[in-house]
Amino acid sequence: MLNFTLSPEQVKIQQQARDFALKELLPLAAYYDELNDLPVDLLKKAFNTGLLNGSVPKKYGGRELGPIEGVLITEELSAACLGLATSLSDNALGLEPIILSDKENLKKKYLTILTQEPKFICFATSEPTMGSDVAGMRCRAVKKGNDYILNGTKYWITNAGIADYMTVFATVDPQSHHEGICAFVVERNWEGVSVGRHIEKLGQRASNTAGINFKNVLVPAENVLAGPGEGFVLAMRTFTRTRPSIGAFAVGAARSAMEFAIDYAKKRQAFGMKLQNFEAIQFKIAEMYQKVETSRLLVLKAAWEAANGIDPIISASIAKFYATEAAFEIASEAMQIAGGYGYTKMFPFEKLLRDIRLLMIYEGTSEIQRIIVAGHALDGYKPVMPPLEDLPILWSEGSTKLFDDEMKGKTAWRCRMCGYVHYGDTPPEECPSCFFPSTAFKKIWPV
Numbered sequence: 001m002l003n004f005t006l007s008p009e010q011v012k013i014q015q016q017a018r019d020f021a022l023k024e025l026l027p028l029a030a031y032y033d034e035l036n037d038l039p040v041d042l043l044k045k046a047f048n049t050g051l052l053n054g055s056v057p058k059k060y061g062g063r064e065l066g067p068i069e070g071v072l073i074t075e076e077l078s079a080a081c082l083g084l085a086t087s088l089s090d091n092a093l094g095l096e097p098i099i100l101s102d103k104e105n106l107k108k109k110y111l112t113i114l115t116q117e118p119k120f121i122c123f124a125t126s127e128p129t130m131g132s133d134v135a136g137m138r139c140r141a142v143k144k145g146n147d148y149i150l151n152g153t154k155y156w157i158t159n160a161g162i163a164d165y166m167t168v169f170a171t172v173d174p175q176s177h178h179e180g181i182c183a184f185v186v187e188r189n190w191e192g193v194s195v196g197r198h199i200e201k202l203g204q205r206a207s208n209t210a211g212i213n214f215k216n217v218l219v220p221a222e223n224v225l226a227g228p229g230e231g232f233v234l235a236m237r238t239f240t241r242t243r244p245s246i247g248a249f250a251v252g253a254a255r256s257a258m259e260f261a262i263d264y265a266k267k268r269q270a271f272g273m274k275l276q277n278f279e280a281i282q283f284k285i286a287e288m289y290q291k292v293e294t295s296r297l298l299v300l301k302a303a304w305e306a307a308n309g310i311d312p313i314i315s316a317s318i319a320k321f322y323a324t325e326a327a328f329e330i331a332s333e334a335m336q337i338a339g340g341y342g343y344t345k346m347f348p349f350e351k352l353l354r355d356i357r358l359l360m361i362y363e364g365t366s367e368i369q370r371i372i373v374a375g376h377a378l379d380g381y382k383p384v385m386p387p388l389e390d391l392p393i394l395w396s397e398g399s400t401k402l403f404d405d406e407m408k409g410k411t412a413w414r415c416r417m418c419g420y421v422h423y424g425d426t427p428p429e430e431c432p433s434c435f436f437p438s439t440a441f442k443k444i445w446p447v
Ligand SMILES: Cc1cc2nc3c(=O)[nH]c(=O)nc-3n(C[C@H](O)[C@H](O)[C@H](O)COP(=O)(O)OP(=O)(O)OC[C@H]3O[C@@H](n4cnc5c(N)ncnc54)[C@H](O)[C@@H]3O)c2cc1C
Pocket: 122, 123, 124, 125, 126, 129, 130, 131, 132, 133, 155, 156, 157, 158, 159, 201, 204, 209, 358, 361, 362, 363, 364, 365, 366, 367, 368, 371
């Protein structure tokens, strides 16, 4: 059963997010980008509309929206402003480790608060000296009885400046890599927690990004989300669940770049005709459309797998690096179609290009996604085809007979080095093509 139709409920959710994006985000996007500031009231408005914390289970007061609904919402918000969409989606990242954990007390406390009040939670693995190499973190968690004491710094943390709560990953021993990593829910107002100044960025400037420092922060036993080793697994499971959303960020922004480029091509005149009449422009638009569609399909497949209990690790990685890189190409081509105006601040193209560039970096760089997919293709993937040395490439020079008649009673041997096929009861003493000995031959027929 394969079905590309959204349910009426999903269409409603998509429309709700689209309405919010067009009415509330789009008019503010350029202003807050220029201001380099996050409008917190907007996040509160999104909370009141039900667009934050959608994934929280109903038993804690949430909407229990699945990964497909999540990417539908993300695409719409990102189409209006990627910076605002990143901050609007950050609660989903911060609370996912709590949803995935088995700590009922933490779910009950924090998920309930997050659905009842416009509070914010951020997610902190990265540090000043590491991002991709999560197992190489240095922020220390020292056990004291059943509690832990945190010391260290997290960096690049989205919404750190506004967060009431933080899902923090730290290690009991930096030498033990994965095995030392734990996870905690930390409250912003606990003693020893301080947040750094907002980090100035190239794009997504309306999204708050800052460092967090922990100085002898006492984390009570009940706020331990995952013990040593389990924390790393929890971080990876979180990324797998949330990574399709990064692809959805790309789809939304790329869709807007494409739509603006189409609009411009329909109106701008050059050499006595509309840009849309030039084949070079049409081909750019066709490729933009193809990439938006392909990206969306990949994102939805990853989300569908997550929704159906299939580990979407590979499809989420593919969706992330394909969609984010495609979006950057689309934004660049859209700017090209808009010519000089595309390069100005009076049009949306330059902001889209700046904003989209970040998508290839956060939540696992493009290189890290390639490492994941290459690892699967080389080690995990089960091929359908036989190995090359067993490939039954059989032919007979100039024969017009049917294959079955031709091969009846014959034995075929293939040279594993050069591929030469020898017919006979035994292999030749030496390959007439590459001169390797008979041991280079493998029987390939009858199979
Ligand atoms: C605006 C913004 C918001 C962010 N928000 C958050 C957040 O909310 N929470 C959080 O925890 N983090 C956050 N991050 C951090 C982000 O996830 C990291 O920046 C990212 O994972 C890359 O890590 P890094 O910057 O340390 O680069 P590095 O890991 O130092 O990598 C540098 C370069 O080397 C490449 N590289 C690294 N290892 C390999 C390898 N094995 N093979 C090939 N190439 C490799 C990388 O792909 C990259 O190109 C945010 C970052 C930014 C910029």
